[in-house]
Amino acid sequence: MLTKLQSRLRQFTSVAPPPPKSQLQAQKGLGKPGPDAMSTPQLTESRNPALRTLGGDSLFETTRSRAGEKAGQLFQMRGPGGLEKQDPAELREQAVEEAIAGKGKPVDFVNSDGKTEQVAIFQVPFAGEDTYFVRVGDETFQVEFQGGTDADREAFLAQVIDSYSETPPELRSSLQKVVVTPDQGPETATGNRAAATAGDGTITFYDDGRHLSEDIFHHELGHLIGRQQEEKDDGFWTDLGEVFTGEPPPVPDGWDEAAMEDENFTSGYAETDYKRDGNYTEDFAEAWKLYMAAIDGGPEKLAEFREMYPERAEILEDIYPPPEQD
Numbered sequence: 001m002l003t004k005l006q007s008r009l010r011q012f013t014s015v016a017p018p019p020p021k022s023q024l025q026a027q028k029g030l031g032k033p034g035p036d037a038m039s040t041p042q043l044t045e046s047r048n049p050a051l052r053t054l055g056g057d058s059l060f061e062t063t064r065s066r067a068g069e070k071a072g073q074l075f076q077m078r079g080p081g082g083l084e085k086q087d088p089a090e091l092r093e094q095a096v097e098e099a100i101a102g103k104g105k106p107v108d109f110v111n112s113d114g115k116t117e118q119v120a121i122f123q124v125p126f127a128g129e130d131t132y133f134v135r136v137g138d139e140t141f142q143v144e145f146q147g148g149t150d151a152d153r154e155a156f157l158a159q160v161i162d163s164y165s166e167t168p169p170e171l172r173s174s175l176q177k178v179v180v181t182p183d184q185g186p187e188t189a190t191g192n193r194a195a196a197t198a199g200d201g202t203i204t205f206y207d208d209g210r211h212l213s214e215d216i217f218h219h220e221l222g223h224l225i226g227r228q229q230e231e232k233d234d235g236f237w238t239d240l241g242e243v244f245t246g247e248p249p250p251v252p253d254g255w256d257e258a259a260m261e262d263e264n265f266t267s268g269y270a271e272t273d274y275k276r277d278g279n280y281t282e283d284f285a286e287a288w289k290l291y292m293a294a295i296d297g298g299p300e301k302l303a304e305f306r307e308m309y310p311e312r313a314e315i316l317e318d319i320y321p322p323p324e325q326d
């Protein structure tokens with residue numbers, strides 16, 4: 001672990017410090033039109049882009065409003081001038097600021113489900129201002145702001161931690177690293193650009209991370225969880241075989257059959273991708289995203305999900321049994 005850490009640290013380059021507040025506000029505005037429906041990734045790509053259409057209708061809602069709506073109300077905070085209303089998303093950013101200032105000391109972080117997590121953040125002091133080790137509960141991942149990106153560190157970290165904290169602890173080790181880059185995502189056959197890609201335990205967000213949302217995070221993490229599940233039952237001979245045959249798509253055992261029995265796709269993007277690649281990679285990532293949203297939505301949404309995707313729901317509920325609903 002230490003050598004791994006050290007070798008990672010060696011790669012770090014220093015970048016400019018985060019921009020002043022006024023610029024941050026302007027940048028938040030830019031995140032508003034969410035990425036659109038995703039389309040086909042390159043056949044040869046092991047990474048799976050979530051795509052956006054420039055100027056199209058929004059499939060993915062912006063996270064800020066989502067998060068606020070989900071919490072359902074504004075928190076009452078005791079400020080210096082008495083009671084003050086505060087946006088839960090702002091409170092999460094404050095918690096992140098506090099955690100960064102605390103240099104690894106855990107702080108309470110209330111996620112958009114209203115659940116409190118212990119979060120500690122350690123900013124790597126000798127690698128510029130752009131690398132953070134983030135601990136949520138008992139799991140740690142790394143966030144790298146690369147290439148001089150002017151991404152709003154606190155806002156980005158707050159959103160990533162919020163979505164990550166919705167993921168059940170036993171699945172969190174599928175994520176090791178989040179990368180934010182000013183680069184544009186890879187262009188695909190349809191001319192769309194990826195908002196993010198996932199593979200090898202890493203999620204990369206393009207365009208300074210401005211397309212980050214709860215949905216995109218869960219879709220991308222879905223790819224990593226799919227791989228984790230695929231590898232779970234592999235024994236020595238399977239692993240050896242995969243050296244020669246290549247790794248199978250990152251979906252749990254039985255997913256293809258379940259999808260065929262359900263006789264549908266989890267989204268238009270999943271279907272387009274299937275027609276191109278002949279696998280259910282995007283179908284699973286989309287399913288994971290929808291399943292996470294259904295859990296957030298409550299028993300009715302979950303029932304709708306089960307009705308729509310009965311066979312797949314069984315697999316998903318095995319991976320992540322839905323928490324008891326009130």
Ligand SMILES: [Zn+2]
Pocket residue numbers: 048049050219220223282285
């Ligand atoms: Zn994908």
